Amino acid sequence: MSDRVLDISNLRIALNGNEDSQVVKGLNLKIEPGQTMCLVGESGSGKSLTALATMGLLPKVLSPIAGSIVLKGEDMLTATPARMRTLRATAMSMIFQEPMTALNPVARVGQQIEEVLEFHSDLSQSERRRRVLEMMEAVHLPDIEKLYKSYPHQLSGGQRQRIMIAMALIMRPQLLIADEPTTALDVTTQAQILKLIRELREEQGTAVLFITHDMGVVSEIADDVTVLKLGEVMETQSVDNLLRHPQTDYTRDLLRSVPSQVPRPARSVATDEIVLDTDKLCKTYGGGGLFFRAREVMAAQDVSLSLLKGRTLGIVGESGSGKSTVARCIMRLIDPTSGSIKVGGKDIATLSQKDLKPQRKNIQIVFQDPMRSLNPRIEVGESIIEGPLNFGVPRNKAMTRARELLELVGLPASAVDRFPHQFSGGQRQRIAIARALAMDPDVLVADEAVSALDVSVQAQVLDLLAELQARFGLGILFITHDLGVAAQICDDVVVMQYGRVVEYGPAGQVLGAPQQDYTKALIAAAPGRHWDFANFRPFAEAP
Template identity: 45%
Template sequence: MSNLLDIDELSIAFDEAEPVVRSLSFHVSPGETVALVGESGSGKSISALSILRLLDERHASYPSGQIRFRGENLLKAPPKRLRQIRGREISMIFQEPMTSLNPLHSVEKQIGEALALHKGLRGNQARKRTIELLDLVGIPNPESRLASYPHQLSGGQKQRVMIAMALANEPDLLIADEPTTALDVTVQKQVLELLTGLQKKLGMAILLITHDLSIVRRYADHVVVMEHGSVVEQADTQRLFEQPEHPYTRKLLDAEPPEAPPAYEPHQDHLLNVHELNVRFTLKKSLLGKVLKEFHAVQDATFQLHKGQTLGIVGESGSGKTTIGHALLKLTASTGQFQLDGHELSGLNQKAFRPFRRRIQIVFQDPFGSLSPRMSIADIVREGLEIHDSANADQHDEKVIRALADVGLDPEARHRYPHEFSGGQRQRIAIARALVLQPDLIILDEPTSALDRTVQKQVIELLRDIQTRYGLSYIFISHDLAVVRALSHKLLVLQHGKVVEYGDAVDIFTAPKQRYTRELLNAAFFYQAPREATTTN
């Protein structure tokens, strides 16, 4: 049988510079799932975008090769023919649904646009088909979502709308670019199971772009491994996982987080005591300021943390994980009690709490967004010292140099700016900023979710090393349970703001008591099992 898609010796360059993708060759058969994998910068997304000629051709060029779809060379196809193919014969799910969906248009209008363009459906016909598509991708009560705008949907719902748009015209090939990166593990599983179910129903092929090899193992038939713009290995999924040939492939496969946290010396005294912590957000007030409606984001959370210990906080989006971290830093108003090293902090105002900010630091999820682009690395790391430390400028500089060295960065780079560093390096800078004040507790809010697995592993090893060296305590907030397992001694499981399970992490990972915890663990580690053998027609 002839292939649906053939990419043959394709090279991609920008502004007449050296090609960033070189001699790329692979094929996709009807009904097959091919995974394109590699670290950030390996050329995966650029290669995928080139299939539909979505790269800016004022700057992008193709020095060599062909992209043949059903034998037709798309690199030579005129614009009119490309518009016929895009969204009808080949569709694409983009990595970030929030930026891919138009914030000014409703769900109905965005899906309806694809139906009108390629199938001529409008009015009641388009509405009926849109409801069918939303129901197909698992959006509950789809009719009520027609008038919704992207900001009114959760991350999983936005991704499902993107899938509905991509499937509106029942394409033969679906390109899925990191379709689950920012999603909770339960939603990840739902989306991927949805795609494979629809694949069987519609008989379409899928090109899956991802850096998560655990997903690849579960869902792909064939794997193409890219490094620095070139294919270093490709093989059937089972053979690649069992007998990888290239050192880079082995490096990717070995990048899974360790399965247990580092040992720690138990301390009798608690560093942190939290008792019945509550956080409420006001949704509606009367004209006189009386609260008419509120959202109870955290409900009676109670937990403890020893010195040198890590508490993992897990749960789906909206469960209250980050809100707890912000409440402990007094960035969000709360009620209840919490003490740090015997000091009652819950009743303190911002001025009285200020000295304790040195002892509790936070590392945010997005290192690029949390680092000022106008400040050098030295200024970013030094800023806390200027507020909380009375030493002179030379001593501050020494502490900055030591903090950067502690996180594995060259202190000579401290006069550079955030945009000059990779994602992993920026996260190290954020950790150095927290570490320079020598805190007792660091709150880590999804610090590895946007990083490749290999970089994730480096950051995990760094955090473990720093904790052992300085006896730090961590609160580690994440939806990635594999990373949580690698760092956490205690585990707190949240659902809708309530603690559903709390205890030793090893006990909960081994034998969870609550149904919700079991669902989270099943979704998180579901991908470790290989995909059942499938046949393609």
Template identity: 45%
Template sequence: MKNNSILSIRDLHISFGAVPVVHGLNLEIEAGKTLALVGESGSGKSVTSLAVMGLLPEATGHATGSVRLGDTELLGLSENRMRSIRGSQISMIFQEPMTSLNPVQRIGDQLAEVIRLHRGLKGTALREAVLEMLRKVRIPDPETRMKQYPHTFSGGMRQRVMIAMALACNPKLIIADEPTTALDVTVQAQILDLLRELQRETGTAILFITHDMGVVAEMADHVLVMQKGREIERGEVHEIFSNPKDDYTRTLIAAAPSLVGLSVKRVVPLEVLQELPLTEGSSDTKDAPVITVNDLCVRFPVRSGLLSRLTGNVHAVENVSFAIGKGETLGLVGESGSGKSTIGKAIIDLAPVHAGRIQLSGQEIDYKDPKSLSALRRDVQMIFQDPFGSLNARQTIGSAIMEPMTVHGLAQGKEAREKMHWLLERVGLDPRRAASLPHEFSGGQRQRICIARALAMSPKLIIADEAVSALDVAIKGQIIDLMIDLQKEFGVSYLFISHDMAAVEKICDRVAVMYFGEIVEIGAKKDVIANPVHPYTQRLLSAIPVTHPAQRKARIITAADKEKPRSPLKSLDYSPPVSRWARASDGHYIRQSA
């Protein structure tokens, strides 16, 4: 073992009961270096990290071999000894911070608990240490934020808190288990920059677990590729990307986002407009668009005081307008909190419409009229990010697909069963599994079930809300290809809501960019992605991970980065400025600042 090795794993075997899941794994990480452990779900990455942390389930998990932290053998250590090592010498950042943070404990108290246990600080010294860590991970106004609860933080801010907890005791090793998978590209770029900067300051070794080769190209010094619990390939990051030896590695690299950084070809807007032409640039202007959204506003009331008086409103969506033609896909992109998902929910009556008009095939939707709502729910279907959460765990998948057909009177009995079997075949699933329950399927298969259920209504529009964001890159590609094929077959339109610019580039015809509840740029995919004009669009594209480590560079600082953080919370008398637009080219529009 090298003298400066922080973690050394030799011939690691892990099994659950009689089922082996990791087979003879070897790896080594030096101080100040990052090893990326790469593979799809089920490859053994996270299980390996749990073995290092001593967190395998006692009743079923069993590990043999050697796991050494410096000179200390971790396998076989008592729980008391491992508890003293966790947090002080090894820290872990999990994929979903909300499940790792205590929802009923203030952020400052959770961070203080780690520092008090491992560094023995108390009183003023403990408070100052908490504030120092919050400042280090660049959480604004730490004196106020440390008194707040996790649910008041955005996903990116919660992940910063997790990083602060991981670094609080200057550990020798940080295990980052998919820490950016659920984050949008701008927040992901900030988190990766932060980890690199803190690693330079502290010399910490990082075991970075991911399935995203774009993140690997940004972060890693060395790469180890796993498949089905076995090592497939390992090497220095430039060598892996330049000369991958295994077909599986090549598949993972090919599935990484194809958009690299930012290439701005500035366009001077041709003319200033008073309003946004809705149908120009849509796929079919001869007929009425499938859906037209005019000046949509969604606001959530804020109440405070003993009497819970209305004191303001959160302006989640502000004066948003767009149209989608038949068989067209409009991508709605932007970072978390920009209002993307709220628009989709408002269309299907899951969020309150404060103002604006929504028309379906030229007919305005009256959300107070049961007949109009019934037609809406027949013609517009939604696919959610979490397929397991949107399926009834006790209902067979066949019944889940047939239920909307029978409720709306589209098919009954034998006809409904035959259509259900046909839909399962169309989405690539075996109709003989119609009697199975959702937990018997993988994440990608469950998303196929949700697509089949949406298609059961023969809808005109499907709203896909982050429908592929939580999937492995290979499964994500399969689902996108499936959606494209089904669109060609059925002529259905999509509103594709996503923070994944690579997925948007592949499936969408046009793209609308959201920023703080407003569309700031809209146009054909090639115009918005290849020729971004609005500063925020440039920032969004600059944050996309590179596809090869040789392309690493300092992230481009745009005007949007220099803006002070804005708050969607407005006073009761707030009046939004009138929208002004500029035309960059046919169908390509940019919102102008007031």
């Protein structure tokens, strides 16, 4: 007991202190030195609230009404604000999901790490700088002298997350809380971050509370797992026992929702009608300039692909590979530098905005974050009918269609009168899909449309897309960094690296028997690749 880093006992958190509005209900959690405890569950299960309560960062409307959170013998719920400020740096620290919201955009990253030492140590400025550079090197950042002077926007997503880890560990805390730190990262960067956290845990003996909805990540990093549902603990087991012998139906359902990285059986081709075709599509940034020529960056180079009616074409690759650039060029949200983009046989690559408008109804997009793509100030019904109204559809007819579409995507027709913030993340993504379908498109572009959703909601949205595709004959261009999702939803797969297509073919061939080293490296980096989650066993033990 004396060596235990974190001991949460009977923790209850309620809205406005109301016992009838509990969001965490009697949670018990214990973590030993050097142990990684994964806290898993769907959105709204209380995972992040538990972490915020431990850090003393709960919003005012939520408060602990019972229980204790003991860190190395000291109860966090009775500590003063001044004591909590000290403990947050010296005894515990937290890595947030999105580093760009946690880092100061107008301060150099080296200075932000050094600020922790300035407030919580007696080191001189030169000693602080040396310590920061050592920590940046420890988290495997390249060219640390240059990065020390860089701003957050000048770093990649993986580098920003490494800066957050360096900042969290600079005072060598005994507890590291990682709240979905790899959710938005591609598979290779994700694998690097997980490896880094394991290394630092082993070297420093840090206890880790790792919050995630990704069971693949759980299989890679956890020692023990606690499963939450609506604020209640469903079960706590070692990771191997949980994956092999889940005790509750809820855990079994979570595991069965994990998309398998074994490609689904190939579907027969019902038609040879091409709804989307690109030929040698290129997008170059930079160049030009009045007094000197800016460096050119080829974001997409000679990208040629074809999408058939009723089929799904996936584009996979690391961050910066050009996936989203290609999608935005196809949507004409940005103008391609050269090449052709044919939608329904008509080349839209060089059309003016005036001539492009009639073609836009044929191709629609669903973005990664529906909260940013939906207008928060207008009802969802108004968002859905905006496109049809712009194309001359009468308001009454458009609103009737909006109600039909909401029911089609699994929401009540009465939802037309509600605002985006009144829905969950999965429900908002369904609304975004309904808005796209309101235009009766031939092509639907899904740009990381399920990457921010927990596994059960993700499975529901993927099933919904499959149903809609079968019903309307949609051609779907699916952009993702999750190879499991690509394996289960895509008929064909394009693999991109540095703006170029390195492999292209049927999903079963590209993901099941890849020919290129880069594709093999992507598959090897995917978390949970060794587990058959739906059957509760490693693939090596399959009959």
